[in-house]
Amino acid sequence: MNILIIGAGNMGGTYAKSFLASHFATPEELFILEKYPVSQKQFPELLQNNIHQQPGDFIGEADIVVIAVKPQDYTALYPAILPFIHAEQIMLSIMAGVSLATLSSTLSVPKVVRAMPNLPAQIGMGMTVFSCSPDLSRKELFIIQNLLNATGKSLYVEEEKLIDAATAVSGSGPAYVYYFMNAMIKAGVELGFTPAQAELLVNQTFMGSVHLQNRNGLTCEELMKRVASRGGTTEAAFNVFNGHNLETEIMDGLFGAFKRSVELGR
Numbered sequence: 001m002n003i004l005i006i007g008a009g010n011m012g013g014t015y016a017k018s019f020l021a022s023h024f025a026t027p028e029e030l031f032i033l034e035k036y037p038v039s040q041k042q043f044p045e046l047l048q049n050n051i052h053q054q055p056g057d058f059i060g061e062a063d064i065v066v067i068a069v070k071p072q073d074y075t076a077l078y079p080a081i082l083p084f085i086h087a088e089q090i091m092l093s094i095m096a097g098v099s100l101a102t103l104s105s106t107l108s109v110p111k112v113v114r115a116m117p118n119l120p121a122q123i124g125m126g127m128t129v130f131s132c133s134p135d136l137s138r139k140e141l142f143i144i145q146n147l148l149n150a151t152g153k154s155l156y157v158e159e160e161k162l163i164d165a166a167t168a169v170s171g172s173g174p175a176y177v178y179y180f181m182n183a184m185i186k187a188g189v190e191l192g193f194t195p196a197q198a199e200l201l202v203n204q205t206f207m208g209s210v211h212l213q214n215r216n217g218l219t220c221e222e223l224m225k226r227v228a229s230r231g232g233t234t235e236a237a238f239n240v241f242n243g244h245n246l247e248t249e250i251m252d253g254l255f256g257a258f259k260r261s262v263e264l265g266r
């Protein structure tokens with residue numbers, strides 16, 4: 001099965017490496033279309049002859065075309081690839097916002113999939129939410145899910161609106177986690193640790209907390225209560241957070257991301 005990845009940046013590059021590492025595609029079956037010159041050093045696993053900088057007949061030979069360019073770049077991309085696309089191909093887009101209807105109409109194909117992965121896909125720990133047009137067969141849907149699972153876990157949703165919601169929650173999510181971690185590291189440094197020490201404390205705290213929550217089945221609220229003793233230090237921190245309505249602010253941030261995903265689709 002031939003797979004073409006258009007855009008070999010953060011996510012497209014990750015997909016290329018994951019598909020090869022999981023043996024979903026052999027180097028002969030994997031093709032790249034990327035604007036900037038991709039060196040053999042960046043992708044030693046790829047065949048140099050399968051890396052293209054300009055659209056061409058190789059596009060039509062792919063069974064699955066993964067579109068991994070920025071949503072803003074899609075307007076210039078689709079007219080350039082359209083002459084090589086045919087109706088039997090499956091288009092798998094990971095672009096934020098771009099709807100199934102837009103993909104299908106701009107590329108004149110019935111089989112379209114819209115997926116929202118996230119950055120931990122780079123280490124096989126990604127979370128991808130996906131939806132597709134009704135024209136994919138059950139078998140094709142399984143193939144797509146297996147492909148996505150090469151980068152972590154996946155969740156199929158019937159309702160396309162949930163892809164915008166997933167963009168706000170899990171797609172952008174890793175950046176919120178790093179934002180919170182970064183603030184904790186900065187506070188740790190102000191309280192006297194070196195940056196390396198503060199990073200160790202925060203990394204291990206995140207890692208331990210997530211693993212514990214995964215294992216013991218308690219909700220986040222229950223776990224928060226287990227840490228916060230009455231009249232203690234955690235409660236003092238929560239009092240400050242609540243005074244600033246931090247929870248509402250975080251939720252508003254996610255609603256902003258959701259709104260932007262819907263906007264990008266227009």
Ligand SMILES: NC(=O)C1=CN([C@@H]2O[C@H](COP(=O)(O)OP(=O)(O)OC[C@H]3O[C@@H](n4cnc5c(N)ncnc54)[C@H](OP(=O)(O)O)[C@@H]3O)[C@@H](O)[C@H]2O)C=CC1
Nearest residue numbers: 007009010011033034035068069070071073077095096117
């Ligand atoms: N980063 C993330 O965490 C996530 C990203 N996404 C989605 O994935 C997509 C890609 O994001 P990301 O990988 O971060 O972006 P990158 O900018 O890292 O990668 C996109 C690549 O596509 C190239 N490109 C642009 N136009 C064309 C074209 N016409 N033909 C071939 N290649 C082209 C770009 O080249 P150049 O730089 O020269 O323009 C760039 O190398 C986006 O649509 C984003 O919404 C989804 C989930 C998570």
Ligand SMILES: O=C(O)[C@@H]1CCC=N1
Nearest residue numbers: 096118167171172173
């Ligand atoms: O910020 C963005 O638009 C993309 C989509 C989700 C993560 N990164």
